[in-house]
Amino acid sequence: MRRRLRFDIWLSLLLALPIMLGIVWLFNHAVFPALYESYAASNAGEAGTVGAPAAGDTFRASTLDEMLEHGTFTFGGDLYVVLNNGGPFYKSRRWEALELEDGSRIAARINHDAIRDDGEPGLYSHDILLPVGTIVHGELPAELVEGFAPYGGLTRTDLMVDMEGGHAVYGYDTLNGYIVVPMQLVLLVGFALLFHRIGVKMGLFPPILPRRAREKTEAAE
Numbered sequence: 001m002r003r004r005l006r007f008d009i010w011l012s013l014l015l016a017l018p019i020m021l022g023i024v025w026l027f028n029h030a031v032f033p034a035l036y037e038s039y040a041a042s043n044a045g046e047a048g049t050v051g052a053p054a055a056g057d058t059f060r061a062s063t064l065d066e067m068l069e070h071g072t073f074t075f076g077g078d079l080y081v082v083l084n085n086g087g088p089f090y091k092s093r094r095w096e097a098l099e100l101e102d103g104s105r106i107a108a109r110i111n112h113d114a115i116r117d118d119g120e121p122g123l124y125s126h127d128i129l130l131p132v133g134t135i136v137h138g139e140l141p142a143e144l145v146e147g148f149a150p151y152g153g154l155t156r157t158d159l160m161v162d163m164e165g166g167h168a169v170y171g172y173d174t175l176n177g178y179i180v181v182p183m184q185l186v187l188l189v190g191f192a193l194l195f196h197r198i199g200v201k202m203g204l205f206p207p208i209l210p211r212r213a214r215e216k217t218e219a220a221e
Helices: 007-042 066-070 143-148 174-201 211-220
Strands: 076-078 096-099 106-110 128-129 134-138 159-163
Touching: 007 174
Parallel strands: 106 159
Antiparallel strands: 076 128, 096 106, 134 159
């Protein structure tokens, strides 16, 4: 026989919903911006380190050979070209394909919070400099390589460009989602149980577990 969720439980959830939404709204507007700013600052790293914003004297590489010749470097160009290649999500992290002037397509992890403008943005162009990066040698996982196939594939799978360095790993919306989604669930269930308990105390709702079910549960324990 098909079971339906009881009316008293639906009502408890309905009463809890606006409170949950209100708390989440306050968190998103009053708490999370400062929280993310602190998070990003703690992961910003010192100038010149991998994942930090590129400085004026950071070597600008344009080919794979130049990247291999230098310990650290940056890569720049028009925003809509440099970051238009796409890439897969792998183990909850975004990967991107960097297409270099020599035709190489290399897997990269980029700290997007450290991307900076390279001059004044124009009407039809927006030049940027990516964070300080370095080449990391090692065969990429087959699943990751396959994930790049819809985005044009890679020309090298034995190395990658690290422009993240552990700094500000998650973007604003991503980190917000990791916090807010479980928060919504906990608040909704928590307040629903509270309202239901109040309803039971006032004699408006029946207990969630009928007396017989409770007695069987206690006997089993």
